[in-house]
Amino acid sequence: MFTLLDHPLITHKLAIMRDENTGTKDFSQQLDEIAGLMAYEVSRDLPTEDVSVTTPMGICHTKMLSKQVVLVPILRAGMGMVSGIRNLIPTAKVGFIGLYRDEETLQPVEYFAKFPKHLEDAVVMVLDPMLATGGSASAALDMIKKRGAKTIKLVCLVGAPDGVKRIQEDHPDVDIYLAALDEKLNEIGYIVPGLGDAGDRIFGTK
Numbered sequence: 001m002f003t004l005l006d007h008p009l010i011t012h013k014l015a016i017m018r019d020e021n022t023g024t025k026d027f028s029q030q031l032d033e034i035a036g037l038m039a040y041e042v043s044r045d046l047p048t049e050d051v052s053v054t055t056p057m058g059i060c061h062t063k064m065l066s067k068q069v070v071l072v073p074i075l076r077a078g079m080g081m082v083s084g085i086r087n088l089i090p091t092a093k094v095g096f097i098g099l100y101r102d103e104e105t106l107q108p109v110e111y112f113a114k115f116p117k118h119l120e121d122a123v124v125m126v127l128d129p130m131l132a133t134g135g136s137a138s139a140a141l142d143m144i145k146k147r148g149a150k151t152i153k154l155v156c157l158v159g160a161p162d163g164v165k166r167i168q169e170d171h172p173d174v175d176i177y178l179a180a181l182d183e184k185l186n187e188i189g190y191i192v193p194g195l196g197d198a199g200d201r202i203f204g205t206k
């Protein structure tokens with residue numbers, strides 16, 4: 001399943017991020033806010049269980065979340081989405097995948113992995129602002145599936161058609177969420193018009 005979350009608030013905040021004059025502080029703040037807005041939609045189908053709660057007036061038969069949510073940011077840029085989602089789902093656990101894209105081959109190189117236990121029972125949200133060739137996200141999905149994850153959502157901000165196609169081919173069982181689907185990749189694998197290098201813009205490197 002592919003879902004484009006082009007809500008006006010999300011598109012407005014993303015326009016601020018795309019602006020080349022937006023600095024690190026505002027870029028990170030908008031990313032945090034967009035991640036929270038996206039989480040609201042991405043969590044729409046989270047499983048629930050029946051519970052009874054005693055209110056000051058009596059018993060309420062209602063529902064609460066029944067599955068652990070695990071956020072897995074792809075380092076570095078995915079880190080910029082964690083706190084915005086945790087504001088909405090404070091019980092979420094966090095795992096980490098360290099990948100960088102080799103600038104010549106565009107192939108993902110793994111340098112770190114750390115996950116909470118019992119991924120097989122959790123709803124896992126893999127986070128990365130950019131889905132360009134899809135190589136990094138596809139490798140990250142392989143890594144978490146190897147650790148047993150079964151219910152997986154890939155949450156990215158800006159995607160290119162190539163990246164979406166790659167994930168749909170490699171991981172047809174994974175739900176993909178984007179805030180924007182851009183036109184294309186350039187000759188060095190950057191999304192056009194995109195927003196540039198997300199990691200560098202979040203952390204002020206380069």
Ligand code: PRP
Nearest residue numbers: 075076077100101132133134135136199
């Ligand atoms: C960026 C981005 C994705 C990847 C997307 O990370 O955050 O992880 O590139 O490209 P792909 O879809 O073609 O694989 P980068 O490798 O620049 O690392 P960083 O987050 O540490 O800056």
Ligand code: URA
Nearest residue numbers: 132190191196197198
């Ligand atoms: N990684 C980024 O940070 N930006 C792109 O446009 C592509 C990959």
